[in-house]
Amino acid sequence: MSKVLKCRDVGLDCDYVVRAESEQEVMTKAAEHARNDHGIDEIPKEMLPQVKAAIHDE
Ligand SMILES: [Zn+2]
Known part of the structure; x- marks a missing residue:
């Protein structure tokens, strides 16, 4: 089972899907994607709970 965001x-408005073995890895990959594709240097702290809530098992 993997974690999906x-x-x-x-x-x-983006079709990118992050898949990883752990929530920590999802967050790392999501941060990379945000930086590379959305120009977001760092995911804002206030957005973290929303991001974590969006992570699902698959
Ligand atoms: Zn995206």
Whole structure:
């Protein structure tokens, strides 16, 4: 089972899906994606609970 985060579920108009083995890894990959594709240097602290809530098992 892996952890999945859909960028769209965080409120962005984007079809990117992050898949990883752990929540920590999802967050790392999501931060990279946010930086590379959305120009977000760092996910804002106030957005973290929303991002974590959007992570699902698959
Ligand atoms: Zn995205």
